[in-house]
Amino acid sequence: MLQSMWSILGAAGLAIAARPVKRLDNGLALTPPMGWNSYNHYTCVPNASIIESNAKALKDLGLADLGYYYVTTDCGWTSPYRTKAGKLTWNETMFPDGFPALGDYIHSLDLGFGVYSDSGTLMCMAGLPNQTGSLYHEETDADTFAEWGAGLLKYDNCYSSKARVQDYARSAPEWRTIWRQINQFPPSAGYAGPGQWPDLDMLEVGNNIFTEPEEQTHFSLWAIAKSPLTIGCALKDTFTTASDSSLAILKNADVIAINQDSLGKAVNLTRRYTNAQSTFGQSINGKLFLPDAGIQSAGRIKDIWNDKTATDIVTSYSQTIAAHGTLLLELADTTPAGTYKTDRCGHFTGGTITYKHVYGITDSDEYTLTVNLSGASDQKITVEVWSSASSNPQKVQASSGTTSAQITLQAGDTNTITLKTSAKVDSIEVSPPIGKFYG
Numbered sequence: 152m153l154q155s156m157w158s159i160l161g162a163a164g165l166a167i168a169a170r171p172v173k174r175l176d177n178g179l180a181l182t183p184p185m186g187w188n189s190y191n192h193y194t195c196v197p198n199a200s201i202i203e204s205n206a207k208a209l210k211d212l213g214l215a216d217l218g219y220y221y222v223t224t225d226c227g228w229t230s231p232y233r234t235k236a237g238k239l240t241w242n243e244t245m246f247p248d249g250f251p252a253l254g255d256y257i258h259s260l261d262l263g264f265g266v267y268s269d270s271g272t273l274m275c276m277a278g279l280p281n282q283t284g285s286l287y288h289e290e291t292d293a294d295t296f297a298e299w300g301a302g303l304l305k306y307d308n309c310y311s312s313k314a315r316v317q318d319y320a321r322s323a324p325e326w327r328t329i330w331r332q333i334n335q336f337p338p339s340a341g342y343a344g345p346g347q348w349p350d351l352d353m354l355e356v357g358n359n360i361f362t363e364p365e366e367q368t369h370f371s372l373w374a375i376a377k378s379p380l381t382i383g384c385a386l387k388d389t390f391t392t393a394s395d396s397s398l399a400i401l402k403n404a405d406v407i408a409i410n411q412d413s414l415g416k417a418v419n420l421t422r423r424y425t426n427a428q429s430t431f432g433q434s435i436n437g438k439l440f441l442p443d444a445g446i447q448s449a450g451r452i453k454d455i456w457n458d459k460t461a462t463d464i465v466t467s468y469s470q471t472i473a474a475h476g477t478l479l480l481e482l483a484d485t486t487p488a489g490t491y492k493t494d495r496c497g498h499f500t501g502g503t504i505t506y507k508h509v510y511g512i513t514d515s516d517e518y519t520l521t522v523n524l525s526g527a528s529d530q531k532i533t534v535e536v537w538s539s540a541s542s543n544p545q546k547v548q549a550s551s552g553t554t555s556a557q558i559t560l561q562a563g564d565t566n567t568i569t570l571k572t573s574a575k576v577d578s579i580e581v582s583p584p585i586g587k588f589y590g
């Protein structure tokens with residue numbers, strides 16, 4: 152996968168930035184760009200019939216209707232040298248009708264015409280004839296692309312400095328490269344927003360490299376990171392047709408909707424389990440503790456890849472996860488971690504309210520329980536805390552109003568809290584111990 156930067160061409164042409172600058176407020180790329188690019192399948196040897204048949208397939212397979220729009224010809228489209236007028240021009244063997252005609256064809260399908268160049272002296276062309284890059288020709292090239300009706304530029308970084316000359320080397324698209332890409336993402340998470348998106352590079356879904364669960368994981372990560380979603384497989388050419396299973400992944404409307412959400416906020420890494428069994432190639436019985444993501448309960452969980460919905464979930468959600476697979480959940484009507492609303496989490500039995508699945512992040516006797524009453528009351532409340540580790544409950548007293556007690560919880564979600572009271576309890580709140588670090 153090549154490292155690349157995307158720009159969207161506006162009427163004013165191309166802006167080159169060496170360090171992060173405020174985005175152009177030009178109304179473009181308000182959500183991450185979606186489309187198709189020739190590189191991942193065809194490398195730097197594109198030709199007109201490849202681009203045209205894939206553009207048509209984008210339309211015929213219903214992908215265009217889901218938002219995939221820009222059709223971009225990657226490296227290998229140019230002739231090695233500029234014209235006498237100093238302009239980039241196409242390889243006439245591969246594009247006999249010319250690049251503007253290719254743009255016209257793509258536009259005739261109501262799709263966007265994407266072009267490719269490089270910020271260095273040469274384009275990325277591993278082993279093929281050298282082709283001139285855009286360095287010192289930026290304005291000319293932006294004008295040329297605009298003349299041809301291009302709407303998107305993929306702008307690579309090969310040969311942009313001495314140190315980067317070798318950067319064009321194509322790394323093998325293996326499973327670990329998915330993690331390399333996603334590991335590089337967290338520092339950029341905060342920059343995502345309308346007009347500016349972290350580009351994790353083109354998708355490998357459909358290239359027969361990954362299993363179905365791996366393709367789901369890859370597509371999910373790109374989508375929630377708010378990366379452009381650029382299909383990189385052969386949708387259709389003389390020899391190849393994308394598989395139904397890969398197409399179903401690329402067409403998952405829920406995942407696309409997360410990526411295209413108008414708020415434009417990217418996810419960030421919350422917690423990493425270094426001993427995650429799924430990396431060892433077997434399916435696991437996954438139990439996701441919602442408090443690890445800052446949430447205690449959800450009125451509704453949509454389990455996207457398993458295509459099911461659960462309601463009134465408290466503390467944890469369990470599901471079998473295939474090797475290298477992903478649990479992608481959309482939660483609605485949530486409460487913050489530590490807050491157990493009585494109407495969702497409490498069970499009444501004559502004078503007692505029971506809260507099950509109370510979460511402990513670790514074994515500790517330093518949790519604080521706060522009881523939030525709906526109205527005034529001067530009653531004493533007896534609190535019993537049960538955990539699977541002890542046969543007898545811990546008993547503490549809480550007094551009137553909003554009251555606190557120190558309680559003991561076990562790690563996990565097997566703790567139960569019982570309140571003996573006839574007062575109306577709105578919610579209980581359980582705060583974890585404050586960690587102390589001894590250096």
Ligand SMILES: *[C@@H]1O[C@H](CO)[C@@H](O)[C@H](O)[C@H]1NC(C)=O
Pocket residue numbers: 193197198200201244245388389
């Ligand atoms: C275009 O590329 C395809 C796929 O690599 C190839 O089969 C075909 O021969 C190429 N056409 C030309 C004109 O090079």
Ligand SMILES: *[C@@H]1O[C@H](CO)[C@@H](O)[C@H](O)[C@H]1NC(C)=O
Pocket residue numbers: 195196227229230231242243244245279280
């Ligand atoms: C056109 O592209 C083909 C395939 O990459 C290459 O072999 C050929 O040398 C190119 N022609 C020119 C004039 O660059």
Ligand SMILES: *[C@@H]1O[C@H](CO)[C@@H](O)[C@H](O)[C@H]1NC(C)=O
Pocket residue numbers: 273281
């Ligand atoms: C292609 O560019 C590289 C890097 O500048 C250079 O070392 C090489 O000699 C060039 N090859 C040709 C045929 O111009």
Ligand SMILES: *[C@@H]1O[C@H](CO)[C@@H](O)[C@H](O)[C@H]1NC(C)=O
Pocket residue numbers: 337338340341342419420
């Ligand atoms: C995302 O997480 C990384 C690593 O934990 C951190 O450096 C970065 O500041 C976070 N970004 C945001 C926007 O929270």
Ligand SMILES: *[C@@H]1O[C@H](CO)[C@@H](O)[C@H](O)[C@H]1NC(C)=O
Pocket residue numbers: 490523524525526577578
């Ligand atoms: C306590 O309960 C009242 C309703 O009785 C509610 O408005 C308030 O938000 C609750 N406070 C907390 C911290 O849960």
